[in-house]
Amino acid sequence: MEIGLIFKIAAVGILVTILSQVLKHSGREEHAFLISLAGLILVLSWIVPYIYDLFDTVQTLFSF
Structure with missing residues (x-):
């Protein structure tokens, strides 16, 4: 496994977490869920x- 892939996964995780928190605090829980789902699908595709x-x-x- 490449070390670059681990860094990309970590970057997506951090970005998704930040976006989800911002969207949840602004009252858009549906969008936060969709962002989380998109991040999961992206990482799984990698x-x-x-x-x-x-x-x-x-x-x-x-x-044998």
Whole structure:
């Protein structure tokens, strides 16, 4: 896993947290939820190829 990916995930987490707090305090809980959901989908789209590689490696390791 690349160190740059970890920094991108951390940056998205910080940005989503700040935006969610600002939106919640302004009374827009629906928008805060959508921002959180968008951040989750973005991070998952970055991580899914690594999870696929992990399962592929485990399958290769245990296949006879």
